[in-house]
Amino acid sequence: MSLPLTEEQRKKIEENRQKALARRAEKLLAEQHQSPGFGSSIATNSSQSKQGPTPNLPRDPSKPVNHGVVFLQQNLNSSSNGDQRPPNSHSFHLSSPEQAKGIWKRQEDVSPACPRHGPSGQMTLTGISPPLAQSPPEVPTQQLLGGTLGQGHPQASQEIKSTPFANTAHEPLAKAKSFQKTLTPFFRQPPRDPGVEAKAVRPSTSGQNISDTNCGSGSATPGTEGRRPQKLGASLHKAGSSQKGMCIRSGDRFQVKIGYNAELIAVFKRLPSRSYDPATKTWNFSMTDYGALMRAAQSLPTVTLEPLEGEDSRESLSTGSVAHACLPSAPSLAFVKGQCVLISRARFEADIGYSEDLMALFKQMESRSYDVKTRKWNFLLEEHNKLIQSVRCLPQVQLDPLPTTLTLAFASQLEKTSPCLTEPIPEADLSGVDPKLVSNLLPFQRAGVNFAVAKRGRLLLADDMGLGKTIQAICIAAFYRKEWPLLVVVPSSVRFTWEQAFLQWLPSLSPDRINVVVTGKDRLTAGLVNIVSFDLLSKLEKQLKTPFKVVIIDESHFLKNIKTARCRAAMPLLKVAKRVILLSGTPAMSRPSELYTQIIGVRPTFFPQFHAFGLRYCDAKRKRQQKEALLLFFNRTAEAKIPSVIEYILDLLESGREKFLVFAHHKVVLSAITRELERKHVPHIRIDGSTSSADREDLCQQFQLFEKHAVAVLSITAANMGLTFSSADLVVFAELFWNPGVLLQAEDRVHRIGQASSVSIHYLVARGTADDYLWPLIQEKIKVLGEAGLSETNFSEMTEATNYFYKDPKQQKIYDLFQQSFEEDGSDMELLEAAESFDPGSASGAPGSDSQDLGDSVDEITSTGSPVKKRRFEFFDNFDSFMFPL
Numbered sequence: 001m002s003l004p005l006t007e008e009q010r011k012k013i014e015e016n017r018q019k020a021l022a023r024r025a026e027k028l029l030a031e032q033h034q035s036p037g038f039g040s041s042i043a044t045n046s047s048q049s050k051q052g053p054t055p056n057l058p059r060d061p062s063k064p065v066n067h068g069v070v071f072l073q074q075n076l077n078s079s080s081n082g083d084q085r086p087p088n089s090h091s092f093h094l095s096s097p098e099q100a101k102g103i104w105k106r107q108e109d110v111s112p113a114c115p116r117h118g119p120s121g122q123m124t125l126t127g128i129s130p131p132l133a134q135s136p137p138e139v140p141t142q143q144l145l146g147g148t149l150g151q152g153h154p155q156a157s158q159e160i161k162s163t164p165f166a167n168t169a170h171e172p173l174a175k176a177k178s179f180q181k182t183l184t185p186f187f188r189q190p191p192r193d194p195g196v197e198a199k200a201v202r203p204s205t206s207g208q209n210i211s212d213t214n215c216g217s218g219s220a221t222p223g224t225e226g227r228r229p230q231k232l233g234a235s236l237h238k239a240g241s242s243q244k245g246m247c248i249r250s251g252d253r254f255q256v257k258i259g260y261n262a263e264l265i266a267v268f269k270r271l272p273s274r275s276y277d278p279a280t281k282t283w284n285f286s287m288t289d290y291g292a293l294m295r296a297a298q299s300l301p302t303v304t305l306e307p308l309e310g311e312d313s314r315e316s317l318s319t320g321s322v323a324h325a326c327l328p329s330a331p332s333l334a335f336v337k338g339q340c341v342l343i344s345r346a347r348f349e350a351d352i353g354y355s356e357d358l359m360a361l362f363k364q365m366e367s368r369s370y371d372v373k374t375r376k377w378n379f380l381l382e383e384h385n386k387l388i389q390s391v392r393c394l395p396q397v398q399l400d401p402l403p404t405t406l407t408l409a410f411a412s413q414l415e416k417t418s419p420c421l422t423e424p425i426p427e428a429d430l431s432g433v434d435p436k437l438v439s440n441l442l443p444f445q446r447a448g449v450n451f452a453v454a455k456r457g458r459l460l461l462a463d464d465m466g467l468g469k470t471i472q473a474i475c476i477a478a479f480y481r482k483e484w485p486l487l488v489v490v491p492s493s494v495r496f497t498w499e500q501a502f503l504q505w506l507p508s509l510s511p512d513r514i515n516v517v518v519t520g521k522d523r524l525t526a527g528l529v530n531i532v533s534f535d536l537l538s539k540l541e542k543q544l545k546t547p548f549k550v551v552i553i554d555e556s557h558f559l560k561n562i563k564t565a566r567c568r569a570a571m572p573l574l575k576v577a578k579r580v581i582l583l584s585g586t587p588a589m590s591r592p593s594e595l596y597t598q599i600i601g602v603r604p605t606f607f608p609q610f611h612a613f614g615l616r617y618c619d620a621k622r623k624r625q626q627k628e629a630l631l632l633f634f635n636r637t638a639e640a641k642i643p644s645v646i647e648y649i650l651d652l653l654e655s656g657r658e659k660f661l662v663f664a665h666h667k668v669v670l671s672a673i674t675r676e677l678e679r680k681h682v683p684h685i686r687i688d689g690s691t692s693s694a695d696r697e698d699l700c701q702q703f704q705l706f707e708k709h710a711v712a713v714l715s716i717t718a719a720n721m722g723l724t725f726s727s728a729d730l731v732v733f734a735e736l737f738w739n740p741g742v743l744l745q746a747e748d749r750v751h752r753i754g755q756a757s758s759v760s761i762h763y764l765v766a767r768g769t770a771d772d773y774l775w776p777l778i779q780e781k782i783k784v785l786g787e788a789g790l791s792e793t794n795f796s797e798m799t800e801a802t803n804y805f806y807k808d809p810k811q812q813k814i815y816d817l818f819q820q821s822f823e824e825d826g827s828d829m830e831l832l833e834a835a836e837s838f839d840p841g842s843a844s845g846a847p848g849s850d851s852q853d854l855g856d857s858v859d860e861i862t863s864t865g866s867p868v869k870k871r872r873f874e875f876f877d878n879f880d881s882f883m884f885p886l
């Protein structure tokens with residue numbers, strides 16, 4: 001419920017709104033006339049008369065307030081004088097999420113090559129990919145786009161019959177857009193089944209032809225082509241009717257996103273590394289085929305293929321590229337990075353993406369071999385050092401060598417690969433061991449003992465179960481009998497079995513020299529051979545005055561978790577023991593990381609830090625890559641929202657809002673906002689990570705004292721604590737942030753002691769962006785906090801607005817990815833750091849990084865009983881404004 005407005009207020013607001021709309025319309029018309037390639041349709045939405053601008057609410061905190069959810073179905077719902085859509089513009093037939101974010105395209109602007117659907121003079125809704133089409137690595141583009149035809153956004157698959165603003169009773173929006181821009185899509189649609197495409201073109205109930213085809217997949221009209229605001233790479237421009245597509249890197253392969261083209265498909269089928277993904281309906285290839293494909297595509301008159309971002313376009317592209325404004329390029333795409341991986345005792349593999357220079361280098365290696373299955377090159381170890389040295393001369397390539405651990409272990413092979421791949425292991429002198437035992441050793445057991453002695457009694461014996469590890473372990477231990485007493489740590493169930501084995505295989509050992517520890521009161525060092533369970537060891541290890549020199553650990557995978565008491569008890573013993581014999585038929589039950597403790601138990605210097613081990617063997621890299629992909633998604637979302645955010649802010653100002661805060665995370669967003677405010681001569685302050693503590697206070701005071709309208713532009717991470725902006729009563733979040741605590745603290749810059757008014761909080765949420773995942777994530781976290789009694793915030797009113805994507809399994813997958821990545825221990829800070837490396841502007845303002853902590857904790861206490869706070873969530877549904885980055 002909104003606070004009731006007086007008649008006078010309503011009148012004033014309506015006047016302001018009309019003025020703002022008129023100014024906007026004039027401005028856009030003027031722009032339209034200056035842009036011959038662009039048709040613009042500008043009009044006032046009939047429903048907008050019901051919408052008012054955001055009013056200045058009466059400053060009475062005691063009154064009840066409204067919690068409203070307002071959907072912005074921008075540009076899909078306004079009508080226009082110049083607009084050729086039918087009068088009833090609120091009924092659309094959409095068939096893909098792209099359409100929901102689609103753009104109106106006047107029929108006369110459609111390229112002749114583009115088939116016309118429906119009667120002349122009608123509008124065609126041309127589907128576009130959202131501006132996130134440069135999908136981050138590891139996140140399938142189709143997922144970002146919300147699925148293939150007929151999938152995705154649940155709302156997109158059905159006819160939408162709604163007023164533009166779902167909640168007209170609530171605080172009206174100055175955001176109501178009254179114009180349409182006619183644009184040409186510059187992001188390509190994924191290849192589609194032509195049959196499906198044909199079906200997708202169907203008349204809507206409103207008589208409009210709405211197609212989710214891309215009119216020949218991006219058959220841009222010449223006039224619009226020159227205005228493409230973003231550029232993904234150099235492009236060869238052919239005839240205007242040529243079909244356009246693009247290459248997108250995907251790990252060490254690349255995808256080709258383009259509509260159906262028979263000639264190109266024929267080319268695809270000739271490439272050896274081709275692979276078709278039926279889920280995304282895209283072809284993908286190894287980088288080794290990149291050059292051949294680009295050359296072949298170049299020779300096809302009907303195809304224009306944009307090269308990979310960051311790839312040298314020499315092979316395929318030469319002329320006609322258009323200078324476009326660039327988004328910041330995706331990090332590291334032009335830089336090829338990888339590592340050497342040992343794949344056998346003799347060979348190593350270069351696990352790295354494609355680089356032409358690198359390929360040339362590989363081909364100079366005598367022992368080169370290409371594995372068609374893995375699509376990777378491998379070489380003899382003896383060429384390892386030579387390759388690494390040569391690669392260091394390539395500035396765009398980083399190929400990490402084999403780890404020192406491995407180069408030391410395989411030093412002889414690195415010098416010269418021996419024809420005999422395994423070094424001969426000398427026969428151990430077992431004359432000091434009971435002959436009964438030695439004579440019973442099976443050949444492979446004898447080999448195991450020899451190996452153990454060659455390794456000086458420190459090893460992990462990982463023979464399969466039942467192959468006689470016990471007898472081998474006893475033999476190895478007996479070889480070092482002079483160093484006894486012996487400690488044998490075993491599962492409690494086999495303590496006496498081990499006792500029997502000693503008695504059986506070592507007749508020379510007197511039975512009374514065997515000490516089986518049964519209770520916590522027993523002594524751990526009472527015998528020459530001491531057998532103890534893992535659990536009792538953790539209780540008794542403090543008894544030890546002198547460390548055991550020889551230790552056997554049976555079922556050593558029991559030590560997989562360093563956090564367990566048994567592991568904490570055992571590891572120090574292993575570190576100081578001279579001989580360590582670990583036995584396990586299943587050293588790693590589920591993850592390579594389980595090996596780590598056992599490896600450092602045997603060789604503490606092998607991988608002294610888990611980080612290096614994790615990166616190399618535990619897929620930590622992929623984990624990291626996923627996070628990078630999510631951050632890239634987050635970054636691109638920021639860029640994509642800028643125009644709409646700025647428009648929203650200007651609308652607020654035009655509608656009479658006087659003082660408010662705008663929080664954003666990315667520097668690019670903060671800068672775009674302040675730039676626009678400067679342009680409009682709006683008094684404002686800005687606080688981000690680069691603002692000194694002293695300046696923060698001054699700026700804050702300055703804002704507090706501003707008498708008229710003013711905007712505080714604030715970094716979410718740098719200005720969420722310790723600052724008071726109680727002279728404002730509205731907080732706008734231009735961006736979301738995954739940590740709701742940070743958001744809530746930012747809200748409280750206004751909602752605090754000294755505040756005399758009701759406080760409004762507006763979250764600007766853009767559909768089809770990372771917000772789709774961040775917003776439910778934030779809600780979920782707040783819900784959990786609320787259930788645990790740790791947060792009083794109630795977001796339940798917004799459920800209507802947030803349950804819209806779960807029906808699509810692909811969307812859910814990305815959400816899961818976000819959730820996992822953001823909920824792992826410490827990942828918040830890790831992500832924050834990574835995000836800040838992208839946006840140095842917010843770096844120094846990380847939570848807890850300065851004295852703001854203290855100020856805020858005091859505020860938390862004193863803010864009880866402050867005025868009502870109400871939130872609103874603005875959903876940007878349409879991205880045609882993204883075509884005009886400011």
Ligand SMILES: Nc1ncnc2c1ncn2[C@@H]1O[C@H](COP(=O)(O)OP(=O)(O)OP(=O)(O)O)[C@@H](O)[C@H]1O
Pocket residue numbers: 440441442445463464465466467468469470471584585
């Ligand atoms: N050389 C041998 N001569 C006679 N018996 C043997 C020999 N080697 C192993 N055995 C017998 O085989 C059985 C399995 O041996 P053991 O228990 O040592 O296997 P293990 O490798 O430790 O298996 P797990 O991994 O399941 O513990 C035992 O009964 C053992 O006495």
